[in-house]
Amino acid sequence: MAKKEASTENGFSFTRSASSNARNGLARIQTHTNTPEVCHDDSTPPVRAQTIHDLHSLQKKKSSAPSTPITSSSATSPFSTILEEERQRLQLQSISASLASLTRETGPKVVRGDPASKVVTHHHHDHHYITPTFDASDSALKFTHVLYNLSPAELYEQAIKYEKGSFITATGALATLSGAKTGRSPRDKRVVKDESTEHDLWWGKGSPNIEMDEHTFLINRERAVDYLNSLEKVFVNDQFLNWDPEHRIKVRIVSARAYHSLFMHNMCIRPTPEELEEFGTPDFTIYNAGQFPCNRYTHHMTSSTSIDINIARKEMVILGTQYAGEMKKGLFSVMHYLMPKRNILSLHSGCNMGKNGDVALFFGLSGTGKTTLSTDHNRYLIGDDEHCWSENGVSNIEGGCYAKCVDLSREKEPDIWNAIKCLPRCAVVENVVFDEHTREVDFSDKSVTENTRAAYPIEYIPNAKIPCVAPHPKNVILLACDAFGVLPPVSKLSLAQTMYHFISGYTALVAGTEDGIKEPQATFSACFGAAFIMMHPTKYAAMLAEKMQKHGATGWLVNTGWSGGRYGVGNRIKLAYTRKIIDAIHSGSLLNSEYTKTEVFGLEIPTAIEGVPSEILDPVNTWADKKAYQDTLLKLASLFKKNFNGFISYKIGTDQSLTEEILAAGPTL
Numbered sequence: 001m002a003k004k005e006a007s008t009e010n011g012f013s014f015t016r017s018a019s020s021n022a023r024n025g026l027a028r029i030q031t032h033t034n035t036p037e038v039c040h041d042d043s044t045p046p047v048r049a050q051t052i053h054d055l056h057s058l059q060k061k062k063s064s065a066p067s068t069p070i071t072s073s074s075a076t077s078p079f080s081t082i083l084e085e086e087r088q089r090l091q092l093q094s095i096s097a098s099l100a101s102l103t104r105e106t107g108p109k110v111v112r113g114d115p116a117s118k119v120v121t122h123h124h125h126d127h128h129y130i131t132p133t134f135d136a137s138d139s140a141l142k143f144t145h146v147l148y149n150l151s152p153a154e155l156y157e158q159a160i161k162y163e164k165g166s167f168i169t170a171t172g173a174l175a176t177l178s179g180a181k182t183g184r185s186p187r188d189k190r191v192v193k194d195e196s197t198e199h200d201l202w203w204g205k206g207s208p209n210i211e212m213d214e215h216t217f218l219i220n221r222e223r224a225v226d227y228l229n230s231l232e233k234v235f236v237n238d239q240f241l242n243w244d245p246e247h248r249i250k251v252r253i254v255s256a257r258a259y260h261s262l263f264m265h266n267m268c269i270r271p272t273p274e275e276l277e278e279f280g281t282p283d284f285t286i287y288n289a290g291q292f293p294c295n296r297y298t299h300h301m302t303s304s305t306s307i308d309i310n311i312a313r314k315e316m317v318i319l320g321t322q323y324a325g326e327m328k329k330g331l332f333s334v335m336h337y338l339m340p341k342r343n344i345l346s347l348h349s350g351c352n353m354g355k356n357g358d359v360a361l362f363f364g365l366s367g368t369g370k371t372t373l374s375t376d377h378n379r380y381l382i383g384d385d386e387h388c389w390s391e392n393g394v395s396n397i398e399g400g401c402y403a404k405c406v407d408l409s410r411e412k413e414p415d416i417w418n419a420i421k422c423l424p425r426c427a428v429v430e431n432v433v434f435d436e437h438t439r440e441v442d443f444s445d446k447s448v449t450e451n452t453r454a455a456y457p458i459e460y461i462p463n464a465k466i467p468c469v470a471p472h473p474k475n476v477i478l479l480a481c482d483a484f485g486v487l488p489p490v491s492k493l494s495l496a497q498t499m500y501h502f503i504s505g506y507t508a509l510v511a512g513t514e515d516g517i518k519e520p521q522a523t524f525s526a527c528f529g530a531a532f533i534m535m536h537p538t539k540y541a542a543m544l545a546e547k548m549q550k551h552g553a554t555g556w557l558v559n560t561g562w563s564g565g566r567y568g569v570g571n572r573i574k575l576a577y578t579r580k581i582i583d584a585i586h587s588g589s590l591l592n593s594e595y596t597k598t599e600v601f602g603l604e605i606p607t608a609i610e611g612v613p614s615e616i617l618d619p620v621n622t623w624a625d626k627k628a629y630q631d632t633l634l635k636l637a638s639l640f641k642k643n644f645n646g647f648i649s650y651k652i653g654t655d656q657s658l659t660e661e662i663l664a665a666g667p668t669l
């Protein structure tokens with residue numbers, strides 16, 4: 001504060017000394033004959049400010065109030081300001097309640113706004129306290145400043161000012177670093193096992209839900225809350241999930257970084273000012289204290305990272321990882337619980353729709369092409385990653401996309417390229433490398449991680465359909481990135497085969513997205529998203545089978561991975577070919593083309609597709625070493641068998657014959 005005053009002083013004294021210098025010898029420049037002592041620049045009218053602070057305060061105009069009055073008659077009445085104050089008070093009360101330690105009777109003192117800007121506006125009568133610093137150790141005695149639903153511009157400023165590694169790229173995106181973790185940590189994702197989740201959720205072998213008890217959750221929650229309250233300020237986002245208005249979920253994200261707040265601003269559905277006014281109590285809250293580790297002496301903790309979900313408390317706690325994807329995928333897990341409870345199927349899939357209303361789902365694990373293939377210039381984008389399929393059709397859960405951007409090119413992925421590009425915009429690019437001077441991003445540079453990412457609001461894709469809802473799907477495309485190079489580029493599946501492959505969820509984990517993965521590794525991830533499902537895979541499979549049957553959807557298996565040999569020998573199938581294959585599925589032309597059946601996997605493969613060399617459609621043609629092909633094919637088949645053994649004792653829905661057909665739909669050795 002003192003420093004600012006002083007610099008203003010200097011400013012004025014400089015004018016004086018400049019004129020005294022003139023008297024002491026330097027020739028004075030005479031601009032007007034009748035000018036007095038001070039030189040006026042009268043080419044523009046003088047600003048209406050006495051001090052530089054006044055000038056700065058002119059620069060910022062108060063945001064206009066939401067356009068919908070709280071009650072239709074209150075807008076112009078004297079009660080409206082009282083109501084607005086009351087509303088703000090309730091909002092702060094709700095945030096304080098969110099941040100409350102469970103061992104204290106009251107929550108922390110919270111106040112809106114940036115503590116830094118409060119220093120400058122010290123003359124405001126309502127701030128008669130000293131801006132807290134770390135020497136105010138007892139959180140009961142200090143204020144926590146809440147930066148509530150800041151705009152992207154404000155978040156940019158916060159990030160640039162306070163977060164190391166934040167820069168504005170040449171195209172206007174915010175470049176950030178996520179710290180030591182640049183991918184998800186599935187082995188640190190825990191779920192509270194209590195009386196109800198014990199029965200509802202999938203536990204044990206193969207399950208992504210590592211159990212934790214309520215007490216341990218509370219210890220981690222306390223650790224996160226204490227950490228957040230020890231800070232001068234926290235970011236709070238109140239937003240929505242799910243574009244289906246009947247099943248919309250209100251989420252609150254409390255975090256310590258502008259980067260996290262901007263990421264969620266981009267990824268969740270952004271409320272209108274009117275919707276925000278009526279937000280009330282969130283349905284689910286995330287405490288992201290990712291900069292702070294969990295205590296390894298705490299029961300169940302196996303590393304300094306823990307992502308903990310408590311269904312009963314409707315809360316999630318993040319400690320020890322700043323990878324932003326944990327928040328989005330954590331909420332996705334929660335949706336995998338909440339939605340099936342309402343008989344709605346949650347899907348780890350992208351979704352788009354043709355001009356004629358034909359809808360396609362793209363299931364697939366990370367890096368298999370959901371984002372890339374659902375972003376299609378000739379079709380409407382519904383969403384790139386998380387959807388719900390209800391009686392009403394498909395709805396996107398999110399309000400943004402999260403694209404891998406390693407080797408991103410304008411030619412191959414123009415829409416994603418442009419989504420990160422245009423100003424004034426609020427894309428976040430994570431862990432990318434850029435030119436020190438021009439700030440041009442080099443998407444081919446993997447120095448920080450292979451899993452570089454861009455998060456942007458869905459409306460940055462020109463043909464996104466808002467609201468992000470669509471009719472029932474016609475095609476269900478299962479994407480597998482086969483690092484063995486033996487799965488055909490495309491196969492048409494029977495319903496039983498679709499279920500077999502959906503439950504198997506085979507792909508290669510590609511480097512980066514999960515912590516510790518350095519090169520492609522075969523994996524089976526039930527429902528193409530085992531890391532995010534909450535209940536047993538057969539529960540989701542039964543729902544999918546029922547819906548596909550009811551709406552007459554066709555299943556397809558598309559290999560976006562290797563061809564002509566395994567990883568290291570062959571090459572990844574050209575994106576241009578995969579796009580042609582997908583085009584033929586959408587248009588309906590592939591449904592009626594000529595097919596042959598493969599050995600071992602019994603897959604129906606087309607003999608020709610426009611724009612795709614026919615010889616690659618049967619992978620055996622692309623391998624120089626036929627013996628190696630046969631061995632690799634059998635190896636993969638046995639991996640499928642072994643994996644599916646874990647499911648043979650389960651029934652899929654109520655249909656016994658379907659269960660038997662599914663069992664028979666796998667490879668034969």
Ligand SMILES: Nc1ncnc2c1ncn2[C@@H]1O[C@H](COP(=O)(O)OP(=O)(O)O)[C@@H](O)[C@H]1O
Pocket residue numbers: 364365366367368369370371372373384402403404405406560561572573574575576578
């Ligand atoms: N044949 C292909 N089909 C789809 N993606 C491909 C193909 N070849 C290479 N890729 C690349 O693989 C990555 C797929 O990632 P992405 O679409 O973000 O996957 P997901 O959304 O399923 O996690 C992209 O970087 C894409 O350019």
Ligand SMILES: C=C(OP(=O)(O)O)C(=O)O
Pocket residue numbers: 183184325326329365366367371385402513
């Ligand atoms: C964000 C992720 O999703 P995806 O790779 O499926 O886009 C992730 O797995 O961390």
Ligand SMILES: [Ca+2]
Pocket residue numbers: 404405406407408409413
């Ligand atoms: Ca790419």
Ligand SMILES: [Mn+2]
Pocket residue numbers: 367370371384385402403404
């Ligand atoms: Mn994706």
